Amino acid sequence: xxxxxxxxxxxxxxxxxxxxxxxxxxxxxxxxxxxxxxxxxxxxxxxxxxxxxxxxxxxxxxxxxxxxxxxxxxxxxxxxxxxxxxxxxxxxxxxxxxxxxxxxxxxxxxxxxxxxxxxxxxxxxxxxxxxxxxxxxxxxxxxxxxxxxxxxxxxxxxxxxxxxxxxxxxxxxxxxxxxxxxxxxxxxxxxxxxxxxxxxxxxxxxxxxxxxxxxxxxxxxxxxxxxxxxxxxxxxxxxxxxxxxxxxxxxxxxxxxxxxxxxx
Amino acid sequence: xxxxxxxxxxxxxxxxxxxxxxxxxxxxxxxxxxxxxxxxxxxxxxxxxxxxxxxxxxxxxxxxxxxxxxxxxxxxxxxxxxxxxxxxxxxxxxxxxxxxxxxxxxxxxxxxxxxxxxxxxxxxxxxxxxxxxxxxxxxxxxxxxxxxxxxxxxxxxxxxxxxxxxxxxxxxxxxxxxxxxxxxxxxxxxxxxxxxxxxxxxxxxx
Numbered sequence: 001x002x003x004x005x006x007x008x009x010x011x012x013x014x015x016x017x018x019x020x021x022x023x024x025x026x027x028x029x030x031x032x033x034x035x036x037x038x039x040x041x042x043x044x045x046x047x048x049x050x051x052x053x054x055x056x057x058x059x060x061x062x063x064x065x066x067x068x069x070x071x072x073x074x075x076x077x078x079x080x081x082x083x084x085x086x087x088x089x090x091x092x093x094x095x096x097x098x099x100x101x102x103x104x105x106x107x108x109x110x111x112x113x114x115x116x117x118x119x120x121x122x123x124x125x126x127x128x129x130x131x132x133x134x135x136x137x138x139x140x141x142x143x144x145x146x147x148x149x150x151x152x153x154x155x156x157x158x159x160x161x162x163x164x165x166x167x168x169x170x171x172x173x174x175x176x177x178x179x180x181x182x183x184x185x186x187x188x189x190x191x192x193x194x195x196x197x198x199x200x201x202x203x204x205x206x207x208x209x210x211x212x213x214x215x216x217x218x219x220x221x222x223x224x225x226x227x228x229x230x231x232x233x234x235x236x237x238x239x240x241x242x243x244x245x246x247x248x249x250x251x252x253x254x255x256x257x258x259x260x261x262x263x264x
Numbered sequence: 265x266x267x268x269x270x271x272x273x274x275x276x277x278x279x280x281x282x283x284x285x286x287x288x289x290x291x292x293x294x295x296x297x298x299x300x301x302x303x304x305x306x307x308x309x310x311x312x313x314x315x316x317x318x319x320x321x322x323x324x325x326x327x328x329x330x331x332x333x334x335x336x337x338x339x340x341x342x343x344x345x346x347x348x349x350x351x352x353x354x355x356x357x358x359x360x361x362x363x364x365x366x367x368x369x370x371x372x373x374x375x376x377x378x379x380x381x382x383x384x385x386x387x388x389x390x391x392x393x394x395x396x397x398x399x400x401x402x403x404x405x406x407x408x409x410x411x412x413x414x415x416x417x418x419x420x421x422x423x424x425x426x427x428x429x430x431x432x433x434x435x436x437x438x439x440x441x442x443x444x445x446x447x448x449x450x451x452x453x454x455x456x457x458x459x460x461x462x463x464x465x466x467x468x469x470x
Binding site for chain 2: 076
């Protein structure tokens, strides 16, 4: 069933446009970076690719996640699968898996293009950029799953909004925890730390933390100022990676629960 | 001598959508013996599609539904062939791919896919072309329903043409039961299904 789902997604024109557009954007980023001052070439490439992963990746995750269950249920595809005796939980899990595979394939194409660009600029393979891509992949997969969970009960637009809200919240939790650690949010630090312990968090890579600290991350990670104090967001630890992975299961379970009594 | 087990036995089925003021379908009990046909008719909104979905457990329903000796929903659904009203479910897959997927899930042998496509009258060049968005390709749903020769065929608003009539006749001829939901059936479809008819008015048997 995953194969059938991936096959259907592979025939969506917008995904091919995204798959082809990413390397094109990377080529432009690399060309612009190559024209800059020598020490900044690496930063420019990394910041540009990070922006692509943030904005393009978010659009792809919301596009894929927002229409995971609602559209195929309304069109009768999922009903046809259920009518063959496949249980609803396996239908949900395989549908989610197909969407995650599509997102991973898209990000992999963009990541390969970024490494080719780095090599072409004489910098060789860029390990920190690979780590950042993986960190973004985790956050984008979380966003996709949040939107997919909502898609079991509401339409594509509302589901995408729900996914975006989780993305923003995860980013906010990471940023506010950094602000709390820096002592710039006063008495709000307690509730923020409590939220940080429970909520999914954005996975900040060492590369993006470094670019942000030097204010060269561009749109990918502008510097954060709270109460006129600059906040330094540190790289995420293993705890953040694991907690966010655990939230994958929570959203998958929510999708299964929402889908349980949906008319197919 | 023992009586043959009914292909489909429905007792007191009620379908109620979440938030709906009243049941979309209520008080429906029916039995289909091997080789039987049943026409479910009624105006738009009478509950025909809801009845089929309720039988298959695709919408929340109460009551009992059995295919053979087994309860639905459950593994017995593999013995049911369902053709939804629209062909939009096939979007993005070719007829051969979607029918092949249904065949695999139902445990039908691979050669049945070609046979079902052929019997559904889907011409060879169209079999491997992905169904474009918002395009109804006639009889893809019928091919999905008939692949693997299921014991029970449920057709929701099928085309009233020779291909559908032949599928109904084949299913009944091999001892399967057929349930067809249409607003108004033509004389040929009535003849193919036999005299049994369940007319729904506001979700209840008239």
